Amino acid sequence: MKLMKKTIVAFVSLVWLFIVTFGSHAQTTVKLPAKAYPVKVPHKTDAGVDRYWHVTQILCLGPSSGGYKFRIYGKAAKSSSSHTINMMYLLPNNRVQIAGAYIFPAITEGKSFKFDIVSAFKGYAPSSFNGFFIHDEALARILENERREAAQKAETVSPPPALPEIQNIVEDAIADTEIPSTEQQPSETEKDENIYDTVEQMPEFPGGLSACMSYIARNVKYPTIALENGIQGRVVVQFCVEKDGSISNTIVTKSVNPYLDKEALRVVSSMPKWTPGKQKGKPVRVKYTLPVHFRLK
Structure with missing residues (x-):
């Protein structure tokens, strides 16, 4: 029945x-x-x-x-x-x-x-x-x-990647990465716990900037809701490279969509340790900015 x-x-x-x-x-x-x-x-x-x-x-x-x-x-x-x-x-x-x-x-x-x-x-x-x-x-x-199932997991679990165009993302990201000028130098009175904008030796991702962009492109997971609604764009994330090379204080300085912003923060926070920046030969905390591209085929 x-x-x-x-x-x-x-x-x-x-x-x-x-x-x-x-x-x-x-x-x-x-x-x-x-x-x-x-x-x-x-x-x-x-x-x-x-x-x-x-x-x-x-x-x-x-x-x-x-x-x-x-x-x-x-x-x-x-x-x-x-x-x-x-x-x-x-x-x-x-x-x-x-x-x-x-x-x-x-x-x-x-x-x-x-x-x-x-x-x-x-x-x-x-x-x-x-x-x-x-x-x-x-x-x-x-x-x-x-x-x-995708709707239920959207708030807590990152959905499958949407196969972004990795090569184009790497090339565009390298061109768009905001690398501070080294002309501005911190004053002698700044303390080691300060977060510097620029230093004598800027922090570096293992393998360089190209390797950094490749890491982001490989590990970014396109939010399902954004994917289904055709949302794409460039999220800019600012963070601090600590003295030991770890990543902290991640914030979005250019937003596209809450779901894309959240994923950009996640993938940047997941990066392996960088070579820390140095001032007068000593590791210091340095502010850095990277773009995270979300592009649909």
Whole structure:
């Protein structure tokens, strides 16, 4: 009984989705047999399927095997093995009817695909309908679970990296890094506990500035919320290199977004110890500024 109730709820939800998807648009009725082929067939793909098989066009090529042959065109948004996916007819007055379950082929991310299905068999399918709806409950459920888990972890756990363009980030960051001029020298009366703006020998990340930017690019983790909303930019972080080379007093001096700011502070604070700055041959505390770039492909 519980399973039946869940099935009814899922079916009602699907009908509602059809109404929302197609109801606000002028509906194009596909009538079979058609006067001429191919015939373009309206379609809608749910988010779970679309993250893999991004369908761009469906054409009816004509009669085949007692039904009609439909050719499905698209471009793979993500690689996947073959998968059985449901297709449904949308009938007038927002009624729905199952067209069948069809094998969608294995795909490679970024590659175009096309394949044929045979549907609309005489006696089992409508002679006219308003389009196809492509839906898979399992893929939709996986996508929804992933989004829910990401939202729950956003405040406490850094999500997976968004594969920033590391080389460009390194080059841009080197060009944008604010390195204080060495012309201003601290006075003789400054104490060792002061944080200097400039010193005779500035602190250095192990391997130099290029290695520093590479470290940031490799270790930055793009916040999921910022990723999903297309937020990017350059966060500027100021910090102190202590006498022992450790990092302290990290603050954001140029903000982009709270989530990006938080991640920039985290990755800068995680850096290994630097070679400390020196004044008159003695290690001192030195203020330093670095940009952290968040760039989407």
